Amino acid sequence: MMFVLGILLLFAGIMFSVAWHELGHYLAARKFGIKVPEFFVGFGKTLWSRKVGETEFGVKMIPLGGYVRMIGMLPPAKGETLGRSRRTGPFQGLIDDARQQSAMDVLPEDANRQFYTRAPWKRIIVMAAGPFQNLILAVILFAIAIMGVGVPTSSTTISTVSQCVLPATAPQTEQCPADAPPSPAAAAGLLPGDKIVAFNGAPVTENDWRSLQEAIRAASGTVTITVERGDQRFDLTPTLIRTQAQDLNDPNRVVDVSFLGVTPVPTIARQGPVTVVVAVGDVIVRTGQAIINLPERLPNLFGSAFLGEERDQDGPVGIVGVSRIGGEFLAAEDFTATQRVLFLLNLLALVNISLFLFNLLPLPPLDGGQIFPALWEAIRKRIARVRGKPDPGPVDAAKLLPVAYVVALLFIGWSAILLVADVVNPIQLPF
Incomplete structure (x- = not known):
């Protein structure tokens, strides 16, 4: 019973963290007048949804993330009529189709509510709001654990x-x-x-x-x-x-x-707020180093998933693995109720720090993949203003779509290997 309860608690906590992340995007977008037609946790088939105002909120079948859909994420191409491109290239059809699909979401009355029409600093805030929501939640969880419950x-x-x-x-x-x-x-x-x-x-x-x-x-x-x-x-x-x-x-x-x-x-x-700040900073540094080292962890992860090799106990772990760790810890008889609460709070805080850092990577389709073009656009505008040149206009994020698809495929493959490893060769707690 405690094993199942631990799995459910961690899974629910992770899904809440995803929804909390998307809430950051949603609130920032609404603050700057950007239309948000959809707010979903999960991907794939819709399990439940409800429309509130102009936004449809819901839950989808595959619990591997979430999304907030804002209109006008891709700007129209310069010198082109919608759907009729004069350019050619190996990825041009893909880019044109995505641009056309993005434009189809925009009603005439919503032309001035598109994402790309906002100033770069506003777009940066909208995209950074999601990861920073995870950072805020991590700080809250660490504060509850360290200041409210205490540390061993x-x-x-x-x-x-x-x-x-x-x-x-x-x-x-x-x-x-x-x-x-x-x-x-x-x-x-x-x-x-x-x-x-x-x-x-x-x-x-x-x-x-x-x-x-x-x-x-x-x-x-x-x-x-x-x-x-x-x-x-x-x-x-x-x-x-x-x-x-x-x-x-x-x-x-x-x-x-x-x-x-x-x-x-x-x-x-119980400790004071200084201990919370030190703990958060230490976890950010160690998690950042772990993310940087992810590529070199792939051979061991693949071997432990498909070749029967020993699993790296300090290696990456997915949603299934994290939930299973929570279940095993709660089911263990050698820990007090206070120790169990501390473990779950700290583990969920670590998950949120990971979401915070991972989503800031400057790679589409991650949040950092939209922050970087907005930063570059702001730099271009400033340079043009100093030189007395006309505004160069928005950076064409559609050109990054091939990169986004490659990154998405790599992420799907990584997630699949991680899922198999977490099921057939899970990380074992040292007790």
């Missing part, structure tokens, strides 16, 4: 105390050998449940184990640790020892640090 962290309360010090090469056992020296924490009398409130006289922030850990590692010799045990507060004076341990910032690096011999109690603590 370690408290300054002691969970366990190492009773002895063993060499790194020695077998790790629950009982200490008779000749093993006691750990600094055990020798000083620290106990599980003790809450560290100060280190060498400096107050320790509750649930900020990382800062306390850094202070312990940097200290040397005998230190003073103030603890709370029940209703009592007192000082203990362990003598730290030096040892080799992983660097906190680079797990692949071993450094010489001081050792106390305690582990903290894990907890979930």
